[in-house]
Each structure stands twice: as structure tokens, then as C-alpha cells.
């Protein structure tokens with residue numbers, strides 16, 4: 369499976385961009401008028417929502433099943449994850465999970481129709497991925513806690529096409545990221561290395577239209593590395609080169 373690099377024209381890094389979009393959504397949500405009162409400009413002045421010091425990222429899902437977007441925000445400077453529930457009152461209601469957070473991913477890991485959370489945590493020497501199962505009403509309970517070899521960007525998707533959400537655990541230091549294939553019940557099979565460039569941010573999508581999920585990876589700089597998937601959770605190691613022009 370080939371890889372390729374895509375040069376960026378500039379601008380913020382994807383993680384920063386995603387965080388900005390998420391925080392913008394938080395402000396827009398908090399400022400949204402009640403139903404039937406939409407003659408005002410699209411966005412009001414907004415309000416500030418306390419998400420703790422140094423929020424790491426923003427993930428979105430409807431965690432309490434009311435049809436309104438909710439947000440989960442791990443704080444990089446506390447032992448809590450804030451969960452903000454969207455509502456029409458203007459200020460999201462907040463709850464929190466008392467866990468020293470790293471990165472977070474949202475998926476229905478046990479396939480019960482209720483969104484769950486995967487959260488990295490641990491120390492400098494020991495890393496884990498915890499799965500908190502959602503109850504569909506905004507509550508979460510710890511289901512599994514899997515020790516992993518590293519703690520990096522989390523990406524939830526079905527990488528091996530078995531209808532069970534899997535987890536890609538990135539690595540910002542080396543070329544060994546980790547793939548955890550989901551068992552459909554909130555747990556994972558033993559992980560295996562995925563040899564892709566070191567990365568601090570990742571996104572999944574079928575970029576070549578072959579029906580198999582691929583990865584877009586970034587670790588600063590002006591390139592996004594695209595690694596094509598084989599539909600089994602593996603990603604190639606060959607790097608595509610720009611074709612040479614004739615006569616050169």
C-alpha cells in the first residue's frame with residue numbers, strides 16, 4: 369500500500385484547526401437562539417464556556433440522545449474531562465469524568481446504539497486506552513482499560529471492515545503507531561504495529577475510493593502524509609514520488 373505526501377499551502381495545523389472549529393461550535397451553540405427566533409444574525413456575541421486549562425482537543429457526539437450536539441474536552445492541565453451537553457438555554461450543561469486525560473475518540477465501541485469514549489491516560493512510562501461506555505443519557509462507565517505501547521493521537525474507525533470500531537493510536541516520536549482492532553464489545557484484540565511516519569494528528573477516510581479506509585497523518589511541517597489502507601488495518605510503507613517530466 370503506497371504512501372504519499374501532500375504539501376499544505378500554510379495555515380494552522382489540523383489539530384489546531386479542529387480545535388478552533390470545535391471551540392467555535394461551542395460558542396455558536398451557547399449563543400444559539402430558541403426555536404422560532406432566528407431572525408437575528410446567524411451568531412450572537414457568544415459566551416465563554418469553561419473547559420479547563422489547556423484543552424487538548426474537542427470531540428463531538430450526541431451523548432444523551434436529545435438530538436443536540438454535545439462536546440467532550442480533555443484538559444491538558446487537570447485530571448478531568450469535561451462533557452458539555454448542548455441545549456437551547458444558551459449555556460451547555462457540564463459534567464466531568466475524573467480521569468487524567470490524554471487524547472479522546474468517540475464511537476459506539478460496544479454497538480449498543482449509544483456513543484462511547486476512548487481516552488488515553490497513564491504516565492510517561494505506562495500508557496493505557498480506557499473505554500467508557502455511554503448509557504445514552506450522558507453517563508459513562510469504565511468498561512475496559514488496555515495497556516498500550518504509546519500514547520498518541522486516537523482515531524476511531526472501522527479499519528478492517530468487520531463493522532466493529534477500531535482504534536488507531538498514533539505516535540509522534542517514532543514510525544511505529546498502533547492498531548487496536550475492536551471486538552465489538554468495548555474491548556480490543558492484541559494490538560499490532562502500524563509503520564507510518566510519526567504523527568501528532570491523524571484523520572481517516574477513503575482517499576483513493578477503493579472502499580478501504582486510509583490515513584492522513586501530520587506532525588507539523590508543510591506535508592500531510594497519506595497512507596493507503598489494505599482493509600485489514602495495515603498501511604503500506606512505500607512512498608510515492610512525484611513523476612519526472614520528460615526530458616529532465
Ligand SMILES: [Ca+2]
Nearest residue numbers: 476478480482
Ligand atoms: Ca455504546
Ligand SMILES: [Ca+2]
Nearest residue numbers: 526528532534
Ligand atoms: Ca473493525
Ligand SMILES: [Ca+2]
Nearest residue numbers: 574576578580
Ligand atoms: Ca482507500
